Amino acid sequence: MSTLTGTGTLLRLAWRRDRVLIPVSLLALTALSVGSAQATIALYPTDAEARAGLSGVLANPSVVAMYGPIGAENRDALSVFKTVLMGAVFVGLLAYAVVRRHTRVEEEVGRLELVGAAVVGRRAPLTAAMTLATAAVVGAGALSTVGLVAVGLDPLGSVALGVAWVVAGLAMVGVTAVAAQLTTSARACAGIALGVLGVMFLLRAVGDTAGGSASVLSWASPLGWSSRVAAYGDNRLWVLGPALVLTGALVALAFSLLDRRDVGSGLISPRPGPDRARDGLGTPLGLVGRLARPAALGWLTAFVVLGVVLGGLVASVADMASDPAIVDMLTKLGGSAGTITDIYLSTELAFVAVAAAAAGISVALRLASEERAGRGEPVLATATSRRSWLGAHTLYAVALPVVLLLAIGLAVAVTAHGQGEAPGLVPMLGASLARVPAVLVLVAIAVLAAAAVPTHASAIAWGALAVAFGLGELGATVGLPQWLIDVSPFAHVPPLPGGDFTPASTLVLCAVAAVTTGLAFAAYRVRDAA
Amino acid sequence: MDSVIETQDLRKTFGSTVALDGLALTVAEGEVHGFLGPNGSGKSTTVRILLGLMRADSGQARLFGRDAWTDATDLHRRVAYVPGDVALWPNLTGGETIDVLARLRGGLDERRRRDLVERFELDPTKKARSYSKGNRQKVALVAALASDAPLLILDEPTSGLDPLMERVFQDELHAARSRGHSALLSSHILSEVERACDRVSIVRSGRIVESGSLTELRHLSRSTVHAIVRTPAAQDISTWPGVEDVHVGESGTDIRLAVDAAHVGEAVSRLDRLGLVTLTCEPASLEDLFLAHYGTESATGATTPSSEDAQVR
Ligand SMILES: Nc1ncnc2c1ncn2[C@@H]1O[C@H](COP(=O)(O)OP(=O)(O)OP(=O)(O)O)[C@@H](O)[C@H]1O
Ligand SMILES: [Mg+2]
Numbered sequence: 001m002s003t004l005t006g007t008g009t010l011l012r013l014a015w016r017r018d019r020v021l022i023p024v025s026l027l028a029l030t031a032l033s034v035g036s037a038q039a040t041i042a043l044y045p046t047d048a049e050a051r052a053g054l055s056g057v058l059a060n061p062s063v064v065a066m067y068g069p070i071g072a073e074n075r076d077a078l079s080v081f082k083t084v085l086m087g088a089v090f091v092g093l094l095a096y097a098v099v100r101r102h103t104r105v106e107e108e109v110g111r112l113e114l115v116g117a118a119v120v121g122r123r124a125p126l127t128a129a130m131t132l133a134t135a136a137v138v139g140a141g142a143l144s145t146v147g148l149v150a151v152g153l154d155p156l157g158s159v160a161l162g163v164a165w166v167v168a169g170l171a172m173v174g175v176t177a178v179a180a181q182l183t184t185s186a187r188a189c190a191g192i193a194l195g196v197l198g199v200m201f202l203l204r205a206v207g208d209t210a211g212g213s214a215s216v217l218s219w220a221s222p223l224g225w226s227s228r229v230a231a232y233g234d235n236r237l238w239v240l241g242p243a244l245v246l247t248g249a250l251v252a253l254a255f256s257l258l259d260r261r262d263v264g265s266g267l268i269s270p271r272p273g274p275d276r277a278r279d280g281l282g283t284p285l286g287l288v289g290r291l292a293r294p295a296a297l298g299w300l301t302a303f304v305v306l307g308v309v310l311g312g313l314v315a316s317v318a319d320m321a322s323d324p325a326i327v328d329m330l331t332k333l334g335g336s337a338g339t340i341t342d343i344y345l346s347t348e349l350a351f352v353a354v355a356a357a358a359a360g361i362s363v364a365l366r367l368a369s370e371e372r373a374g375r376g377e378p379v380l381a382t383a384t385s386r387r388s389w390l391g392a393h394t395l396y397a398v399a400l401p402v403v404l405l406l407a408i409g410l411a412v413a414v415t416a417h418g419q420g421e422a423p424g425l426v427p428m429l430g431a432s433l434a435r436v437p438a439v440l441v442l443v444a445i446a447v448l449a450a451a452a453v454p455t456h457a458s459a460i461a462w463g464a465l466a467v468a469f470g471l472g473e474l475g476a477t478v479g480l481p482q483w484l485i486d487v488s489p490f491a492h493v494p495p496l497p498g499g500d501f502t503p504a505s506t507l508v509l510c511a512v513a514a515v516t517t518g519l520a521f522a523a524y525r526v527r528d529a530a
Numbered sequence: 531m532d533s534v535i536e537t538q539d540l541r542k543t544f545g546s547t548v549a550l551d552g553l554a555l556t557v558a559e560g561e562v563h564g565f566l567g568p569n570g571s572g573k574s575t576t577v578r579i580l581l582g583l584m585r586a587d588s589g590q591a592r593l594f595g596r597d598a599w600t601d602a603t604d605l606h607r608r609v610a611y612v613p614g615d616v617a618l619w620p621n622l623t624g625g626e627t628i629d630v631l632a633r634l635r636g637g638l639d640e641r642r643r644r645d646l647v648e649r650f651e652l653d654p655t656k657k658a659r660s661y662s663k664g665n666r667q668k669v670a671l672v673a674a675l676a677s678d679a680p681l682l683i684l685d686e687p688t689s690g691l692d693p694l695m696e697r698v699f700q701d702e703l704h705a706a707r708s709r710g711h712s713a714l715l716s717s718h719i720l721s722e723v724e725r726a727c728d729r730v731s732i733v734r735s736g737r738i739v740e741s742g743s744l745t746e747l748r749h750l751s752r753s754t755v756h757a758i759v760r761t762p763a764a765q766d767i768s769t770w771p772g773v774e775d776v777h778v779g780e781s782g783t784d785i786r787l788a789v790d791a792a793h794v795g796e797a798v799s800r801l802d803r804l805g806l807v808t809l810t811c812e813p814a815s816l817e818d819l820f821l822a823h824y825g826t827e828s829a830t831g832a833t834t835p836s837s838e839d840a841q842v843r
Binding site (some may be wrong): 108184185187271272273274275277282283284290291294373375377379380381382384385526529 | 584602607609611618619621623624625626632633636653654655657660670
């Protein structure tokens, strides 16, 4: 039996399990790039108009930090300006999700052992997972290319955009394959792979904005390569070469680690722990807090780092204040009011709020994942009431995003103190808190989904976040009608700092979140829990 | 005698699957009650309803005289549960898990916890992720047995234990009973049930088909008799009252037969008249009883002769 025996069967099985996830993701990614390109073309139909619109953008570090440098100063490059890097990140996330799902997750729940005992080669499961993920990555690039050509963009440049996405996707296939070999837990594998993705993003954010010799940092990050393809500019398709070399090396490393370990084990083996539980652990709140703690600390670190980076850029942003073109661009992107610094921070906070919502959602979904793993039942069989079990999850799901938003507000305010037109601590914390009601609506949807329909909770909660993000943050870019955009809670967030606080919409969002949470408690009380 | 568990006419369906079809189960205070039945017959579903995790479509489920669904949280202070498939939090240690589960229920007996950890040979400092199936089960067993809950609900609690640990479990269950505690023990290990249980209920297709003490149950089924006699019987032995399944050897002096409890004496005296050389008479084992209720209705009649008697109840 070869080490690859059974790869075909496993590949078909994996595809069957992902036959919704992958096509939907590919369509959403294509819609993102094509939709935003179409909307930009409508706004700036010619290269000349585009050049006028973006003259200052290239020099604006805050925009470049978020979206990467623009490929060239023409209409086509502007039309994909926001989607090159963001799309690359999403393609990387898709690759990560597919590889992890079919390797370490399967191994942790013990299904891989079942498969491994059948006529399946040692390397077959990892090979099947990487093959499927690679196909998804290439599919995303190809579909987007076809779509962009169809709306009238330069064909070679469109191929280059596809390549930019594939570069990031392939890198994450390799990174996740290695991460899956390192530890015994699927959660830790997620932490390592996503952590690497975060570092790749930060490296290139610093490299892209710092200029000079520091710009080599961008070349140290596969996400930096995605921008360096310079779609619709130099169209450096050869960047695919180094990406293939890197991915090949990571895959080889993953295989050699795999060959050296037992099924179910990892390279990093767990250490012994305490033989008694600490006092706080014996309550629902204590238990949920303990279980959610590693992820929460990870989120907190990421938010503080991001806050320091965003705050550090305030000075450079203020330097642009005299350039009306940038103000125009940022107003279009973020739709804020006030000084350029305010607009910049408000724009960034809009994205930060999405991340905060994701953190809250992941805590809320623990209720469902614990139940599906069979760990909810023993708890509910103790004197823990359903109300307190759901209540503990809800409390942390609400508290985490609030803490994260306050932490990033604090980090920005402290780092930016005294620079440019930096808002003070109180306005900055106020701006952070202004995002809380919209975030809580999404957290409440996740709580309701986990309480009422645990088997579909992930799909519902993440789907709701994707829709809210798509409509609220990108809807205007893509040119959707206002009533549709207004469906998103994010569309009702006051543009702080700088803009006007809108108590009415804030109250409505809070009420929606409260009612949704109430429904969750009602639903959880009456359903079968097992 | 009060009953700690009492269900009446429990019904539960999952889509088109009928999991419980009028199940009536009674467990008296102070007894260890065996709960037997083929795969998918509804044991775990019954347990989940008793624990208020699931709600019956109709019928009653009572623990200590109170409704299992509406009073679930309160009742659980007096109930300790061990599932067959124990899932633990991968990054808590076994010791932490024991404490968490016990404290969530309302505390544990420190000395017994220490003894149990020792007797079950559990390393409480290991992360649950690295426990084998049997060790995960020990964690749940220690958490349940170390508590002072007067009712234990055990759903195949020993399916992963080795014979030595199985013995420890038996001892601990016995000790719990001597403290006056009651238990419902669902199991596929018949010797375990035979040794540990005062009474047994056999469930099939969501209803109880047999319930009683082992002695009572044996009365309902037939004993097997093997006799060697001097002179072959003159008439056909299978016409003797209560006798079935007769096998007579070539010589006519080696006789095997099955006879129901009411006619054992008569059959033996008839054999005696043929001049008994040796005689062995065995009551039905739990396995016989159990097999009688396995499989479908039709298969039962063909392969397990005692089924008719058993179903008289
Ligand atoms: N949550 C559920 N959803 C759908 N069907 C279920 C569910 N739980 C149990 N069933 C079905 O109900 C029936 C009874 O299952 P149950 O788990 O109670 O059997 P069991 O007697 O415990 O079996 P085993 O000896 O294998 O543990 C089975 O047909 C099973 O498939
Ligand atoms: Mg069962």
